[in-house]
Amino acid sequence: MSDMAGDRARPQVCVEVLSRSFGGVAAVREVSFTVGAGEIHGLCGHNGAGKSTVVKMLSGQLAPDSGRIVIGGQPVVLGSRQAAQRLGVALVDQELSVVPELTVLDNLLLGGVSTPLLNRRRAAAARCRQVLGDMGLDRIRPQQPLAELSIGERQLVEVARALSQNARLVILDEPTATLSDVETEYVFAAIRRVAARGCSVIFVSHRLSEVLELCDTVTVLRDGRRIATTPASELTVSDLIVQMLGEAPHRLTAARAPDPQPGHSLRIEGLRVPGRLTDFSLTAQAGRVYALAGQLGSGASDVLRALAGLHPQATGRVRLRDRAVPFRNPVGAAAAGVAFVSSDRKSEGLFLDKPIAANFLATRLPGLGRAGLLSSRREHQAARSLAELVGIADHRLREPTAALSGGNQQRVFVGRSLGRDDVYALLLDEPTRGVDIGGRAAIHRLLRAAADAGLIVVFASTELEELLELGDVIITMRETRMVARYEGGADGAVLMRDMTQGERAA
């Protein structure tokens, strides 16, 4: 133990006055910190703070403008991912970086510098089973196509790949953003094992309680600068938030009581998706926020996806404003007044290479013109008004959406479903995944305002804090079924019990 403490005191990775700009705008300004051998070092900051830029420089994806990186006492030049890998830097990227067309085994072996030219399938498969077992993925076969796995399972495979590379430095950029709490625990146990072997770990996450639970030291960045590096044992979540934002965030009001004269409603009866969702029923009233609480695979996301027309094999009955919703067809569901914000904004949401304004307007073009001709004046007005609503600066409307940080992209994604006359039910799957605490509060305010304006808001989440903060009605789900329904009176322990081991509803 004392040896390990000594190792942690000796820096294995030194980041020395690292700076990087993009088009004259500084993203990282003279950032310095060190990570000892066996140390788990948290890197926190709100969206746009410079975390991802630091990660990219450390993993060989981006060259610094100035400053240097020292690994194992030697200054190094990380000119490419391969160069970084050769120097012992493994990475779990912020974006899911596994290949669905390959098998699980092939993904674990992909790109590894120690992977031999000639395949040794049997030995590799045995090692793969062990690595998967460490991640709680015993049910997955090495030869299983990755495309058959859920997004969370794919993320675990990517984490397993990085942790199995015998690296000197493992960087995990938002590795738990798509994971349930149970899966997160497996990842943490695996990270601790790797650190115990003397590997340095940099852990980037917006989930601050996770950072404090896992990390030894936490460095906070704000506006590209290092604000503080503090032992995690001396920090609370509130301290971290203040360091990240420079101020304490505003909290939302508690759950709203039902309106004595409810407006329109969304009635779901016996909704079923083979293998994913069993007999889900709910009547949701306008003006309230309904939270579906469930781990991955619980069916919570599938309720929303089925309502949005993304499960063509779904059965049941759905009525919105007393009209049947053709819910096996996304176009039909949208025409009936259902708007859906997917948990995967990259492939099911935004047009990242298009301007921010185009993304805002993509869902409301018919209202912006006459006789099929768009009015640029109306387009401009609508884009500006939405940008103001979600807090994006006007002058950025022409920028490609990909230039925005993850949190701001999510604001655009949510914002484009708001302020529409033809939407009556807003469905959101993990509405604040990968969003920092400030961005999250902003999105929560938008959703509360949408409910106040008369929308039915239903969201699915795996994050207890979000469920308790935003949901007027919380419905817990587990193993494809509803477990319980709460209108106030629920706490985190109760929800967690329902989501992981609760009794099923009668």
Added chain:
Amino acid sequence: MIRRPAAPPETLVPGVALVVVLITFFCTPLMSGRALTAFDVYNTFQGLAQLGLLTLGLGLTMIAGEFDLSVAGTYVLGGMLAVRTGQSSAILGIVLAVGAGAAIGAVQGGIIARLRIPSLPVTLATYVALLGLTSAMSGGLSVTYTNTGATLWMDRHIAGIFSPPSLITLTGFVIAAAVFGGTRLGREIRAIGGDRRASRVAGVRVERGLVGLFTASGSLAALSGALFSYSYAAANPNPGLQPLILATVGCLVGGVSLVGGRGLPAGLLAGALSVALLGQVDAITAIPDYYTELLYAALLGVIVAVDAPGLRRGLDRLKARAATIRTPDRRP
């Protein structure tokens, strides 16, 4: 418990297509009135030799998410170079042709990988340029190959059904299958086609892989052209688009996806063999050419339909609608 989806039907396409075409082939005596002979099988393998290596080269680039249109031009140039330089030594002609094909492929691969330009415009330009270059070399006319010893050697029968070109072609597929299945390169090629960004993050040398693939594609196309010209004792400066079309059909029948990430050399062999067999069915039954073209179109139509996600979703929707109708309405 989440139900796992069944294996996608497109993975079965090459085998099913080959079986269907084989059945058609064995049924040809019903139409032609004569029994099949070893010579029919020999001719089928000769057909495979004509388009197999072209299919393999094109297919490899398609698996990596690219499309090498220039294979048709390299094929023509390879044939012409081999004939022009291999009159006294066939081997020398083949070596020069393959070298030129490799160089063309490497330059294209370098441009596509380093400048991150889509392969279609680059390879289209190369295709047109190579056709022009070949015509300039030959004055726009066919050039006769006078080394009859080499031509006779090319057409000799081995074990009754094979010829040297068909065995070289099969060897090419065996080597490709060994590389794909036995080394990390196969995994990396599919990864490059499946998700290029993820491959880079994982540490795959994407640029180097693309250059290697286009080099292989150019070499195989040139070798194919050289063997074909020697076998026919002439080099044609412009055989039209048929070699490219047949090779593309072979790739798609072979289970390669146009968006990349999917396909294997074994599937490409099945695809090329299916196309060669259909050509032989056409020859045996003496049906008009347009029937063959319709057959290729039908085959592609079936494959595209099997691969169409919209069709699968539509079927799922119909099934779910039928299930809903069977369930009684429980509303008061």
